[in-house]
Amino acid sequence: MTVRPGFRPAGLRRGSAMLEVALVLAVLSPLVAGGLRFAYSFYLIHSLQDAVASAAEYGSGLEYAGAAEFETAIRAKVAGAEVPRLDPAQVRVEVQPDAGGRPAWITVSIRGYSLPTPFSSTVLEGKPRARFPYRLRAP
Amino acid sequence: MRRDPTERRGAILIVVCLGLFLLAAGAGLALDVSRMLLVQKELRSRVDAAALAAALELDGASDSVARARAEAAAVVDAERIEFAALDQAAEEPAWSDTPADAARVGMVRVTSVVGVPLTLVRTVVREKTASVRVRSTARASVESRPVELVR
Numbered sequence: 001m002t003v004r005p006g007f008r009p010a011g012l013r014r015g016s017a018m019l020e021v022a023l024v025l026a027v028l029s030p031l032v033a034g035g036l037r038f039a040y041s042f043y044l045i046h047s048l049q050d051a052v053a054s055a056a057e058y059g060s061g062l063e064y065a066g067a068a069e070f071e072t073a074i075r076a077k078v079a080g081a082e083v084p085r086l087d088p089a090q091v092r093v094e095v096q097p098d099a100g101g102r103p104a105w106i107t108v109s110i111r112g113y114s115l116p117t118p119f120s121s122t123v124l125e126g127k128p129r130a131r132f133p134y135r136l137r138a139p
Numbered sequence: 140m141r142r143d144p145t146e147r148r149g150a151i152l153i154v155v156c157l158g159l160f161l162l163a164a165g166a167g168l169a170l171d172v173s174r175m176l177l178v179q180k181e182l183r184s185r186v187d188a189a190a191l192a193a194a195l196e197l198d199g200a201s202d203s204v205a206r207a208r209a210e211a212a213a214v215v216d217a218e219r220i221e222f223a224a225l226d227q228a229a230e231e232p233a234w235s236d237t238p239a240d241a242a243r244v245g246m247v248r249v250t251s252v253v254g255v256p257l258t259l260v261r262t263v264v265r266e267k268t269a270s271v272r273v274r275s276t277a278r279a280s281v282e283s284r285p286v287e288l289v290r
C-alpha cells in the first residue's frame with residue numbers, strides 16, 4: 001500500500017483529537033477562570049467605591065446628633081449597599097471636626113477587605129476612600 | 140476539489156496566532172476600560188466633594204470666589220482643574236472664571252481631567268494615555284437650604 005506524504009491512515013490518527021482538546025483546554029480554562037475572577041474583583045471594587053462615595057455624600061447632609069450615632073448611620077449606609085462579604089466593621093468613618101466641634105469633613109474608607117485578584121487576593125487598606133465636606137455646617 | 144494535505148501545512152499556525160492576538164487585544168481592552176471606569180468613579184467622588192466645598196465658601200464676601208477656587212483645587216488633586224462660577228443675578232447668566240460680582244454668585248462648577256495610562260491597548264493604538272473628564276456643579280446655600288449638588 002502506498003501512502004501519500006502528509007497523509008496518515010485513520011487508525012494512526014485515533015486519539016489525536018482528544019489530545020488537541022486537552023491541550024486547548026489546558027490553555028483556555030485558566031484564561032477563562034482568570035477572566036471571571038478579574039470580572040468579579042472589578043465588580044467588587046466598583047461596588048465598594050460606590051458604597052463609600054454614597055455613604056460619604058449621605059453623611060455630608062446628615063443631622064449631627066453625636067459622634068456615635070453619626071458614624072453608625074454612615075456605616076449602616078455602606079452596609080446597605082450589600083457588597084458581598086463586607087463586614088460593617090471593615091468600614092472606617094472619620095469625622096474631622098471644626099472649631100465648634102461639629103463635623104467639617106467626613107471620610108469613609110474600607111479596611112481589611114480581602115479582594116480576590118486573578119492570581120491571589122489583596123487586602124484593601126484605606127481604599128476605596130471618599131471624603132466629603134459637611135454641608136450643614138454654619139457658613 | 141481536494142488539495143494536497145502538504146499544501147495546507149502551517150495554516151493552523153496562522154489561525155492560532157490570529158486567535159491569540161485577538162484574545163490578547165480583547166483582554167487588554169477590557170483591562171484598560173475597567174481601569175478608566177474606576178478612575179472616573181474615584182474622580183467623580185472627588186469632584187463632587189470639591190464642588191460642595193467650593194459652594195460652602197460662597198458667603199457673598201468679595202473674596203468668596205477666590206476662596207471657593209482654592210478650596211476646589213485643594214480637594215481635587217488632579218492634573219488639571221477648571222473652575223467656573225455662575226452669576227445668577229446677571230441679565231444673561233454665564234459661567235465665568237472671574238465673575239464681576241462675587242456677592243451674586245450662586246453656583247460653582249468644577250471640571251477635572253486626568254490622564255489614565257493605557258497598558259495593553261497601547262500595543263494596538265498609538266495613544267499612551269486616555270483622558271477621563273468629570274464635571275460637577277453645586278448650588279450655594281440659600282436661606283435655610285444647604286449647599287447641594289446639581290445633578
